[in-house]
Amino acid sequence: MELKEFRSFFNNQLKNLYPKTEIDAFFFRIVAEKLNLSVTDVFMKDSIKLSDSLVNELQQITNKLLQEQPIQYILGTTEFYGLQFDVNEHVLIPRPETEELVSWVLDHIKNNLTIKNVLDIGTGSGCIPISIKKNASDTNVSAIDISAKALETAIINAKNNNVLIDFIEKDILTSKSLHQDYDIIVSNPPYVRELEKQEIKNNVLANEPHLALFVSNENPLVFYKKIADLALQHLTNNGVLFLEINQYLGQETVNMLKNKGFKNIELKKDLFGNNRMIKASK
Template sequence: MKTIKDVFDSFRKGLEAIYDTNETEALILLVINEVSNISKAKIKAFPELELTNEQTEQLKSILGELKTGKPVQYILGKTEFYGLPFNVNSSVLIPRPETEELVEWVLESVGSGELAAGSILDIGTGSGCIAISLKKNLHAFKVSAMDISIDALQTAAGNAKLNEVDILFVDDDILNLKSEYPKFEIIISNPPYVTMQDKTQMHTNVTDFEPHTALFVPERDPLIFYRAIADFALNNLNSNGLLFFEINENYGKETVELLANKGFNNIELRKDMSGRDRMIRCFLNMSAYCY
């Protein structure tokens, strides 16, 4: 039988060309914990523990997939976001920690604005991580979520059921809307924003496996989705409404200028945990709020 140490050794050797040492160690802990249900603390403390033949074969299969660059979240079929479980597959982006910061900013803004209830629209919902996390924490709000991908919407609907929240999912394209929408207190989006130039600097486990329609934008018009969503928000945000974006760190200034030119005010560009310009909050009308 293989021990935990044996698994660590084989994973380190198999993944050294793909991941750095810290990433590899985190992956090994994650998959052994998932397969064996042994706690990560115990995995670290008792490397001589033996794994069953079935567990060893399962880990061997996972290692084979990891060697191709396939993200571990897709291999396991799940991940965690804002403390909640989410099923993921190749039809949706893997939720990122930076997006958790965007969710936290919305919750902070609602709290300081003293909104007891209202309506939220998440544009380009993917796995539903933003919409579901907001609904889970803002019970009185009505939350809707839009996406162009039927497969993504099915995944998101399953995640809403998994997390026991009620969300209205809409099949629509923000660049070519086919439905009419009511007014919202909050509109939020993490739209496609990766350019072909950005792609050259990205890990292949993103570019080769995650859905391109949710990632990439034309080099000649990198703000195409921000422009469309801003125009939509001008007509579909209530007065005093809030608009939130996750953005391409290389286009922070340009995105702020776009929003200012369209008449949004009190525009705030915020850095993420890594010190990169990654989030924007702005208002349609500031009369009802003092921040």
């Protein structure tokens, strides 16, 4: 089979499930990963012959896309903040909005050179602490997660990106204290309410870990309340809390932080115009 023949097959298989732009994005990412071909190469070398074993592998990838498995899980990697991360069913796939949160944290570090200790709560793949450490190498960065499997992935990602992170297995909801005090605490905890499941694409619902996604309708700020309490206890003087939040609960989260005594609270929109991030001082 030639490359152009596979592309035709690929498009025909997926056309009833995905928009054309997404199919093209899948295709170019797959050929870059499996054939080491650029977009230009695809057009210049579309008559290259694919081996039977490669065709079989590409067909398996196509079948997984037909089952609505995320392309990141199928290929096992994704890019975040210019870095490569391994991802699997034990960790959430990093989102562009979280890159904005990392940028906000890094801007704060650059403007406050005395910052030394940073903690990420609910680290998953480790994308937040690894990106921070990679771009602010003088900081000491720690990360907590309840999932041992997630931490295994995060440890691999830290090693692959040549950074040293102190990873800690811990259930934050049952924790009475943290290991030390921090100049920055950052978190992207579970925040999607059960009632919002209908807004979530099936490829996310069926594949990404619900432990890292969902909270009850009755107590949607459960993680934020606990993180805020621990932050009050363990942020240094003038320490700052950064949170990624549920876009529908921006004001509720701001009010909760105000009631707990935080000051200089900023609610920030993401690139899609949704209330997505909060910065608050102790």
